Amino acid sequence: MSLPDIKSMTIEELSELMDSFGEKPFRASQIFSWLHEKGVSSVSDMTNLSKALRQRLEQETEFVSLKKVTMQESALDGTRKYLFALSDGNCIESVLMRYHHGNSVCISSQVGCNMGCSFCASTIGGKKRDLLASEMLDQIYRISEDIGERVSNVVVMGTGEPLDNYDNLIRFIRLITDPSGKNISQRNITVSTCGLVPQIGRLAEENLAITLALSLHAPTQELRESIMPIARKYHLTDVLNACDTYFRKTGRRVTIEYSLIHGINDDAVSAERLASLPGMKKCHINLIPVNPVRENSCQSPSRKQVMAFKNILENYGINVTIRREMGRDIDGACGQLRRRFAEDRSLST
Ligand code: SAH
Numbered sequence: 001m002s003l004p005d006i007k008s009m010t011i012e013e014l015s016e017l018m019d020s021f022g023e024k025p026f027r028a029s030q031i032f033s034w035l036h037e038k039g040v041s042s043v044s045d046m047t048n049l050s051k052a053l054r055q056r057l058e059q060e061t062e063f064v065s066l067k068k069v070t071m072q073e074s075a076l077d078g079t080r081k082y083l084f085a086l087s088d089g090n091c092i093e094s095v096l097m098r099y100h101h102g103n104s105v106c107i108s109s110q111v112g113c114n115m116g117c118s119f120c121a122s123t124i125g126g127k128k129r130d131l132l133a134s135e136m137l138d139q140i141y142r143i144s145e146d147i148g149e150r151v152s153n154v155v156v157m158g159t160g161e162p163l164d165n166y167d168n169l170i171r172f173i174r175l176i177t178d179p180s181g182k183n184i185s186q187r188n189i190t191v192s193t194c195g196l197v198p199q200i201g202r203l204a205e206e207n208l209a210i211t212l213a214l215s216l217h218a219p220t221q222e223l224r225e226s227i228m229p230i231a232r233k234y235h236l237t238d239v240l241n242a243c244d245t246y247f248r249k250t251g252r253r254v255t256i257e258y259s260l261i262h263g264i265n266d267d268a269v270s271a272e273r274l275a276s277l278p279g280m281k282k283c284h285i286n287l288i289p290v291n292p293v294r295e296n297s298c299q300s301p302s303r304k305q306v307m308a309f310k311n312i313l314e315n316y317g318i319n320v321t322i323r324r325e326m327g328r329d330i331d332g333a334c335g336q337l338r339r340r341f342a343e344d345r346s347l348s349t
Contacts, residue, residue, distance in 0.1 A: 003062040007035050007134030008171060011180065021056060029180065031057075036181030039141035041065045064134035066142050072330040079327030082143060083338060086111070086135060090128055093158055093338045094139040097326050102152035107139045109169060110160025115194050116229040119261055121293040121339055122159040131160070133171040140176065154184060157192040157213070159338065163199035173208060186210050192257065197234045200242035204249040212246050213255040213286070214239065218265050219273035227264065244279050256280070259288045260306060262299040271309045275316035285313060288323040
């Protein structure tokens with residue numbers, strides 16, 4: 001049987017654990033504060049606990065703490081890409097982006113991904129496993145510690161499909177926004193999905209004020225199916241309906257992500273079709289010139305083409321932005337650092 005993972009526990013669950021240890025309930029808040037507010041990286045740092053309790057925690061619980069393997073920093077904009085090792089030897093990527101309004105961290109939600117999008121490096125090799133809530137949290141804690149600054153924004157847009165790891169994702173969101181922990185505002189959290197319809201429906205009922213981002217990438221069912229296998233399972237109409245429900249239930253504007261792939265979805269007809277989809281005026285569209293990945297043949301459109309696509313959407317009265325390209329000079333696209341590291345390792349063994 002695996003040991004209880006204390007960093008994934010709520011205060012109530014920690015109280016029950018303390019009770020089972022014969023300890024006073026206030027120990028739970030002390031431990032929670034060490035884990036989440038202070039973000040310590042070992043039980044021995046919890047100096048206001050008795051030695052006996054620290055020893056029991058070390059022996060009878062799991063303390064999840066990620067190890068930094070490498071870090072690349074962009075000379076252009078200070079973006080940092082971290083590669084972390086998990087306790088089972090798997091590696092995951094996280095990205096720190098520095099904005100005027102604060103530090104934003106993009107976290108992974110799974111080791112690898114099963115969704116199979118044709119333009120994405122994270123899905124090559126499939127999904128190895130889901131991440132625990134503690135492993136999602138620690139990406140933020142370790143980065144915050146590394147830079148000695150607070151992280152104010154979180155985007156769940158790294159490797160993995162967060163809604164395919166639903167329970168751990170919700171647990172993660174509740175812990176990272178807990179006022180006794182890092183207390184990040186729900187409004188500063190974005191979860192990106194390729195469009196798992198039942199889980200979008202569930203998320204709308206969680207009473208969370210987070211932003212939902214839908215990876216749409218194509219304005220028709222046929223084109224979407226050709227680049228995103230998940231579209232065969234969930235029809236475009238149902239995905240858009242689920243987003244509309246999310247907006248009505250939460251009052252939160254949905255972000256539509258649209259990666260522009262040259263010669264595939266970046267022409268004027270696609271822009272017109274996208275603008276004419278139901279509900280687009282209530283959304284915010286984020287255009288992402290595709291990040292070319294070594295393993296596929298996707299090309300990025302020219303700046304002129306991106307602007308032309310944007311203009312068409314704007315002429316329809318749609319709110320649209322172009323994703324600022326961060327860290328162009330460091331293994332750009334999602335999943336590339338992890339893949340490169342895995343390749344180097346297999347070459348050297
Ligand atoms: N599985 C989730 C979140 C992870 S990917 C999702 O599908 O939304 C985060 C975003 O980056 C998604 O919109 C994804 O489609 C996009 N993306 C993946 N690879 C990309 C690439 N090479 N260039 C541009 N965008 C990419």
